[in-house]
Amino acid sequence: MYEFKFADIGEGIHEGTILKWLVKVGDKVQDGKPLVVVETDKVNADLPSPVAGTISKLGFKEGDNVHVGDVLVYIAEEGDKIEAKAAPVAMAVSEGKEDNPAGVVGTIEVSDEVISASTEMGETAASTSNQKALASPVARKMAADFGLDITKIKGSGDNGRVMKEDIIKANERKQPVVSVAVPTPKVTLPSFAADTVTRIKISKLRKTIVQAMTTSQSIVAPTTLMDEFDVTSLVAMREAQKESAKAAGIKLTYLSYIAKAITLALRDYPLLNSSFDHDNDEIIFKNYINLGIAVDTPDGLIVPNIKDADAKSILELAQEIDKLATQARERTIKLETLQNGTFTITNYGAIGTKFGTPVIKYPEVAIIGIGSIYKKPIVNEQGAIVVADILPVSLTIDHRIIDGADGGRFLLKLKQHLSNPAGMLLHLK
Amino acid sequence: MAEMTLLQAINAALFEQMRKDKTVVVFGEDAGFEGGVFRVTKGLQAEFGEDRVFDTPISEAGIIGSAIGMAVNGLKPVAEMQFEGFMFNGFNQIAVHMGRMRNRSRGKYSVPMVLRMPWGGGIRALEHHSEAVESFIAHIPGIKIVIPSTPYDAKGLMAAAIQDPDPVVFFEPKKIYRAFKQEVPETEYIVPIGKAKIVQPGDQITVVAWGSMVRDVQSAIKILEKDSISVELIDLRTIVPMDTETIVNSVKKTGRLLVVHEAVRTVGFASEITTRVIENAFLNLEAPPARLTGFDITVPLPRGEHHQMPDPKRIAHEIKKLVNYKV
Amino acid sequence: MIISNYDPLKKEQFQVLDSEGKVVNPKYEPKIDDKTLLHMYKTMALARVADIKALQYQRQGRMLTYAPVQGQEAAQIGPMAALEPQDWLAPAFREFAAMLYKGVTLEQLYLYWYGNEIGSKFADDVNVLPVNIPIGSQINHASGLAYASKILGKNQVVVTYIGDGGTSHGEFYEGMNFASVFNSPMIAIIQNNQYAISTPRRKATKAATLAQKAVAFGIPGIQVDGNDVLAMYAVVKEAAERARKGEGPTLIEAYTYRIGPHTTSDDPTIYRNDDEVEQWRLKDPIKRFKAYLINKKLWSDEQDAKLNEELEAYVTETFKRVENSDNPSIDDVFDYTFVNNPADLMEQKELYKKYLKTTFLSSLKETSKANVALKEDK
Numbered sequence A: 001m002y003e004f005k006f007a008d009i010g011e012g013i014h015e016g017t018i019l020k021w022l023v024k025v026g027d028k029v030q031d032g033k034p035l036v037v038v039e040t041d042k043v044n045a046d047l048p049s050p051v052a053g054t055i056s057k058l059g060f061k062e063g064d065n066v067h068v069g070d071v072l073v074y075i076a077e078e079g080d081k082i083e084a085k086a087a088p089v090a091m092a093v094s095e096g097k098e099d100n101p102a103g104v105v106g107t108i109e110v111s112d113e114v115i116s117a118s119t120e121m122g123e124t125a126a127s128t129s130n131q132k133a134l135a136s137p138v139a140r141k142m143a144a145d146f147g148l149d150i151t152k153i154k155g156s157g158d159n160g161r162v163m164k165e166d167i168i169k170a171n172e173r174k175q176p177v178v179s180v181a182v183p184t185p186k187v188t189l190p191s192f193a194a195d196t197v198t199r200i201k202i203s204k205l206r207k208t209i210v211q212a213m214t215t216s217q218s219i220v221a222p223t224t225l226m227d228e229f230d231v232t233s234l235v236a237m238r239e240a241q242k243e244s245a246k247a248a249g250i251k252l253t254y255l256s257y258i259a260k261a262i263t264l265a266l267r268d269y270p271l272l273n274s275s276f277d278h279d280n281d282e283i284i285f286k287n288y289i290n291l292g293i294a295v296d297t298p299d300g301l302i303v304p305n306i307k308d309a310d311a312k313s314i315l316e317l318a319q320e321i322d323k324l325a326t327q328a329r330e331r332t333i334k335l336e337t338l339q340n341g342t343f344t345i346t347n348y349g350a351i352g353t354k355f356g357t358p359v360i361k362y363p364e365v366a367i368i369g370i371g372s373i374y375k376k377p378i379v380n381e382q383g384a385i386v387v388a389d390i391l392p393v394s395l396t397i398d399h400r401i402i403d404g405a406d407g408g409r410f411l412l413k414l415k416q417h418l419s420n421p422a423g424m425l426l427h428l429k
Numbered sequence B: 001m002a003e004m005t006l007l008q009a010i011n012a013a014l015f016e017q018m019r020k021d022k023t024v025v026v027f028g029e030d031a032g033f034e035g036g037v038f039r040v041t042k043g044l045q046a047e048f049g050e051d052r053v054f055d056t057p058i059s060e061a062g063i064i065g066s067a068i069g070m071a072v073n074g075l076k077p078v079a080e081m082q083f084e085g086f087m088f089n090g091f092n093q094i095a096v097h098m099g100r101m102r103n104r105s106r107g108k109y110s111v112p113m114v115l116r117m118p119w120g121g122g123i124r125a126l127e128h129h130s131e132a133v134e135s136f137i138a139h140i141p142g143i144k145i146v147i148p149s150t151p152y153d154a155k156g157l158m159a160a161a162i163q164d165p166d167p168v169v170f171f172e173p174k175k176i177y178r179a180f181k182q183e184v185p186e187t188e189y190i191v192p193i194g195k196a197k198i199v200q201p202g203d204q205i206t207v208v209a210w211g212s213m214v215r216d217v218q219s220a221i222k223i224l225e226k227d228s229i230s231v232e233l234i235d236l237r238t239i240v241p242m243d244t245e246t247i248v249n250s251v252k253k254t255g256r257l258l259v260v261h262e263a264v265r266t267v268g269f270a271s272e273i274t275t276r277v278i279e280n281a282f283l284n285l286e287a288p289p290a291r292l293t294g295f296d297i298t299v300p301l302p303r304g305e306h307h308q309m310p311d312p313k314r315i316a317h318e319i320k321k322l323v324n325y326k327v
Numbered sequence C: 001m002i003i004s005n006y007d008p009l010k011k012e013q014f015q016v017l018d019s020e021g022k023v024v025n026p027k028y029e030p031k032i033d034d035k036t037l038l039h040m041y042k043t044m045a046l047a048r049v050a051d052i053k054a055l056q057y058q059r060q061g062r063m064l065t066y067a068p069v070q071g072q073e074a075a076q077i078g079p080m081a082a083l084e085p086q087d088w089l090a091p092a093f094r095e096f097a098a099m100l101y102k103g104v105t106l107e108q109l110y111l112y113w114y115g116n117e118i119g120s121k122f123a124d125d126v127n128v129l130p131v132n133i134p135i136g137s138q139i140n141h142a143s144g145l146a147y148a149s150k151i152l153g154k155n156q157v158v159v160t161y162i163g164d165g166g167t168s169h170g171e172f173y174e175g176m177n178f179a180s181v182f183n184s185p186m187i188a189i190i191q192n193n194q195y196a197i198s199t200p201r202r203k204a205t206k207a208a209t210l211a212q213k214a215v216a217f218g219i220p221g222i223q224v225d226g227n228d229v230l231a232m233y234a235v236v237k238e239a240a241e242r243a244r245k246g247e248g249p250t251l252i253e254a255y256t257y258r259i260g261p262h263t264t265s266d267d268p269t270i271y272r273n274d275d276e277v278e279q280w281r282l283k284d285p286i287k288r289f290k291a292y293l294i295n296k297k298l299w300s301d302e303q304d305a306k307l308n309e310e311l312e313a314y315v316t317e318t319f320k321r322v323e324n325s326d327n328p329s330i331d332d333v334f335d336y337t338f339v340n341n342p343a344d345l346m347e348q349k350e351l352y353k354k355y356l357k358t359t360f361l362s363s364l365k366e367t368s369k370a371n372v373a374l375k376e377d378k
Helices: A137-146 A164-174 A204-219 A232-247 A254-268 A314-330 A404-419 A421-427 B006-020 B044-048 B060-072 B084-098 B134-138 B151-163 B213-227 B244-254 B269-284 B302-308 B312-323 C034-059 C073-081 C096-101 C106-114 C137-152 C170-181 C211-217 C229-244 C274-281 C285-295 C301-323 C330-335 C343-363
Strands: A002-005 A015-021 A034-039 A044-048 A053-058 A065-067 A071-076 A222-230 A275-277 A282-284 A291-293 A295-297 A300-302 A343-346 A366-370 A374-379 A385-398 B002-004 B024-028 B053-055 B076-080 B114-119 B144-146 B168-173 B182-184 B197-200 B205-209 B231-235 B238-240 B257-264 B290-294 C088-090 C158-163 C186-192 C221-225 C250-255
Touching: A034 A071, A137 A164, A204 A300, A222 A404, A232 A254, A232 A385, A232 A404, A232 A421, A254 A291, A254 A314, A254 A343, A254 A366, A254 A404, A254 A421, A295 A314, A385 A404, A404 A421, B002 B006, B006 B024, B006 B044, B006 B151, B006 B168, B006 B182, B024 B060, B044 B053, B060 B076, B060 B084, B060 C137, B060 C170, B084 B114, B084 C137, B114 B151, B134 B144, B134 B238, B134 B257, B134 B269, B144 B151, B151 B168, B151 B182, B197 B213, B205 B213, B205 B244, B205 B312, B213 B231, B213 B257, B213 B312, B231 B244, B244 B257, B244 B269, B244 C343, B257 B269, B257 B312, B269 B290, B290 B312, C034 C073, C034 C096, C034 C106, C034 C229, C034 C285, C034 C301, C073 C096, C073 C158, C073 C186, C073 C229, C073 C285, C088 C137, C096 C106, C106 C301, C137 C158, C137 C170, C137 C186, C170 C186, C170 C211, C186 C229, C211 C221, C211 C250, C221 C229, C229 C250, C229 C285, C330 C343
Parallel strands: A291 A343, A343 A366, B024 B053, B024 B076, B076 B114, B114 B168, B144 B168, B205 B231, B205 B257, B257 B290, C088 C158, C158 C186, C186 C250, C221 C250
Antiparallel strands: A002 A071, A015 A034, A015 A065, A034 A044, A053 A071, A222 A385, A275 A282, A295 A300, A366 A385, A374 A385, B002 B182, B144 B238, B197 B231
16 A cells, blocks of 8 residues: 655655645555645645555545644555555655655654743752762661661762761771770789690680680679589479379479579569660569570580570470470571570589689579489478478579678578479469 | 744744844855745744845855855854854864964954854764764864753743854754643743753752753653652753853762763763863762763664664663762 | 966966066066065065074974975965955964965964964954864865955955965865855965975876866966066965956965975985085075066175174073973963863863872972973963
8 A cells, every 4th residue: 555645845844735636545656646735825736646556545534634744645556455554664755856845865753742831940950859979879778788778878078978987987887896895904924834735725605605704704793602403392292293294295404493493583583584784774673584505525515595485384494494405406406595694594404513703694684503302311490300302502693782681581582482393383374 | 832843942032133123144055945844943034034034155264264255244143054063164263263263362352143053863863963062172272062952942042042152053952842842931931041050959960961861851850750860950051151050069069970962972961061060079978979861872863763862761770879889 | 368378288387487587478477566575585584584493493402393395485475465454364374475475474483383372363453263283174274264255355365375285175176166166365375395394296186287276266367477476475465356356266386395394303315316406406486586676676695694694682582481481381281172161171270280289399409400490380
């Protein structure tokens, strides 16, 4: 299908009026036959057909206004399908026959579209509401790497420019102090003759313990209270209960009962479950009890803790304790388990020790040492000498905030629970 | 006021200035009788006569060289190159004399001429008729270059160019010669040379463009409306002397820069703009300054030309990328 | 009418004075008043002295590259003498003598060749374009100057020069063609000094004469004995009349010889032999003109000797002044770029000045006697 467009017939004419059609739809035309008379500003022009074919459709009526580029008439060429094909891409126009408003090459887009009138914008003032930082790309990257919002960092450079050191400072303030800056006293070891001694490097774990112990001893004011509990009833109770526990696959240890009793006592004496903020003169009472159980490993002592021990049953505590022991042996204890403990139990009774002066695990404020249960003759209420099961207990407290009386009262409560384990039932929540 | 196309606006400016100043003359190949192949100079010869509006031989060095001579001797020539690609035939005169005559004579002789030519691609033309050549001339001291993107600017800039005592190259984006109309005052007004225009304000990214690209950036901004991206669009209008201040102030506000031009990439004018922005707004940058340009290739013939000219989709894509840049 | 009577295609060359200074073509001997004749002669003599000395200075390391005009004085001064004050000269780069006659001072010329553009800032009423180094482009400028004169009714004629080698260049054709099409009042003089650096004339073009290229432009062309100042004068006088009447350009081939090298950096002994040079010395333009003037009882050997003494002193003194002149200031280097210099260019200048101040002050201690003194800007 040939689309005969209204061309610029000269002198930059770009519109005209259809004066008279010389053909109608269906007419056969030769190349050169005048098809239509178009009236323009300058001339009335006869427009001849550029091809031979049959008039398929007239684009306009007589009297219509046409613009250069409008299709005046559709001419079906020989062998053409009647449906109009899409117009071929206008390629480079040959000189002489101007198909488009001038240019001799190419196709200029012609449109009557009107765009908005020109406005000269004055200088748009720098918007002050938009807080942006002045910083070099390097500094910006640094801030981003630290996870800091650079627009919130105060800049020490010209015009408030954020310098690298500003970012470093901001970063330091953000992070909590991981290690306590303990001024380790400079103690000079005597020099040992190399051939008389053997030097062995300590493990990382040991080093950690060295740090922890040093820290604790230099900050805390420890004092240890000791007592012996008559746990004959507890021993009997465990005997009675351990088979059913075993059937459930749980090893029911004394430690499980003791742990439970401790959580009950800590509920009544939360001071022993706290931490002390020396800088701010504040005691930090915790809403949770994460009971640490000191576990001996081949590499050294670690203290994983049972999260929210007060919410766990004796059986669950037994399970946890067992699990921790296994994980410790296999070195699969997660870091999280070792963190954020609130009170520690150290059970050296397993080794046969009775009494001790356990070291508080900073930043906790108390630690209890459980000795081995042994049979000992005691004088009962009736005044008779009987053989009882005795549990030696050593409680170290941070005397900065816990006085001896507080510690004593805690021990008393604990004794009550462990001497009369059935009575614990009354306190269970 | 009248609605005019870019082409009509230039024509109107020529009429206006020629009526006002008898020393203004207009000439070029086919520019006299026929009014130029695009009809930009149409009607001028009929009104002002052959002495002032005339056809020249095919002789670019002749056209430019004699324009220089005319300008030295009291005329204000508005000489035409039929297409920007043809200017290379007269490049000796442009590079070596047009911008130098004043310096060479220590100010005794100046060259108040305008060299105008259709410029840029997008009309699906033959080879050598679609070039964006502003960088070639920007590198020559002593010559000003303007490229209007709207009819209003075209008329005002042409008046300014004719009245400028220095030589001005006036590039006319042929793609948009007739692509739209705009209200244009029929009385004289000047659009100052050396002043960029903030087409629309924004605060997330500064986009600088000129010529027919301005419209494409506007289309891109429309595409991005749904993403609520706030773009500040600057129409450079004058290549030399560049309005560094407007661009730098804008980037200080937005922190991001994208320059869009159809010219070839290497040493395209974007490299000058980004360098000046880095020099003056280094600390305000929140993303590397970027450019979207033609490739370092010969402008393809019509079938492939659309690859070379950044289109609204690509522009929108680049804007988005920059706005989402995380440091 | 001279021009139509000497057809270059017939190898006819126009001459008035022969090598001895005898008038061999009395019909066309131009009527020039005595004052002008002497002025012409003295300017030719000045050009000769200044030219020789420039070469000497250069060999002494006191002058930069210089393009000598020795032997071509008549081809340059004859035409200039035939012009009116308002007429233009659009030179190439070997029109030292023409520029001198047209009102450019010796000091300005020396300043230019000494490397300072201020030498091109001629007086307001001196219608001369600066020296044009790029070959051929001056023809197009001349064409434009002439066109402007025509339609502004300034009654100016523009004389432009080009060398034999230059006529091969595209800009020569474009400029000549352009000017011819519009009948612009232009006169193009080809100084055919037989060599384009080392390339002899016959290798520049196959045309037998250069003047006949006028045929291609549709204008008259004539070959003239370029060492005959009167012939050059007469022809240009006629060509100027033609131009003023609106009859268009004329192409004049001045058949002359470059006695000296192309420039001071050229050694002509490589490509031509001394015999040829000696032959041409016998045709020296100043020698024959002097003889003519003496014959006319307007001049004498004694006057001549005295003149040359004065000229020596004048040239020496002028050059000394130039040698001691200031270098362009930083402002001069920048400010002539535009009439209205843009802010970014001025910023570049200010930053550079700042830099120079700091380095200058810091290097004051080290510099003892710098050849190039760094002048503080005013």
